[in-house]
Amino acid sequence: MNIEQRLTAEHSRALTMAIVKYIGADTTRFKELMFVFLKGEHRLTQRAAWPLSYACIAEPKLVRPYFSKLIDELNRPGNHPAIKRNILRIFQEIDIPEKYQGAVIDACFKIIADPLQPVAVMAFAISTATRLCKPHPELKKELLLVLEQLAVYPQTPGVTVRIKRALKELT
Numbered sequence: 001m002n003i004e005q006r007l008t009a010e011h012s013r014a015l016t017m018a019i020v021k022y023i024g025a026d027t028t029r030f031k032e033l034m035f036v037f038l039k040g041e042h043r044l045t046q047r048a049a050w051p052l053s054y055a056c057i058a059e060p061k062l063v064r065p066y067f068s069k070l071i072d073e074l075n076r077p078g079n080h081p082a083i084k085r086n087i088l089r090i091f092q093e094i095d096i097p098e099k100y101q102g103a104v105i106d107a108c109f110k111i112i113a114d115p116l117q118p119v120a121v122m123a124f125a126i127s128t129a130t131r132l133c134k135p136h137p138e139l140k141k142e143l144l145l146v147l148e149q150l151a152v153y154p155q156t157p158g159v160t161v162r163i164k165r166a167l168k169e170l171t
Helices: 003-009 013-023 027-038 042-058 060-075 081-093 098-113 119-133 137-152 157-170
Strands: none
Touching: 003 013, 003 027, 003 042, 013 027, 013 042, 027 042, 027 060, 042 060, 042 081, 060 081, 060 098, 081 098, 081 119, 098 119, 098 137, 119 137, 119 157, 137 157
């Protein structure tokens, strides 16, 4: 399968699942998907983000060499929300090496503090930050303050649920 060619031709759940199945645990095939994701052409990067997230969740060891690149993409200004959403979906589900946790937490705090972020991006950032901050009392306190302040203002149902769940986990 030529992943780039297939993603250029269509964007569907069926194709996403076919790509994830095709990659399996194969590092060479995963590398091909990462190349398409990191290539830079916006539409293709957006389309590659979806199968990338599912492939990483299914086989977390595949993403190990790419943590810094994913963090760079998460922080890149102007990236489409689909890119941030899918990177955060990965980070929400897999173990993040300790050396990258600070950068991920920092990115999550920035996203949570930005009221212009789409609902799904903010929701995944809240869940990721909660999981990473829970074992660290000083970060846990800081996240609690941010979430309590955020809860004072009207939020969408998706964000409200994540805030409530996070507050319950952190207290």
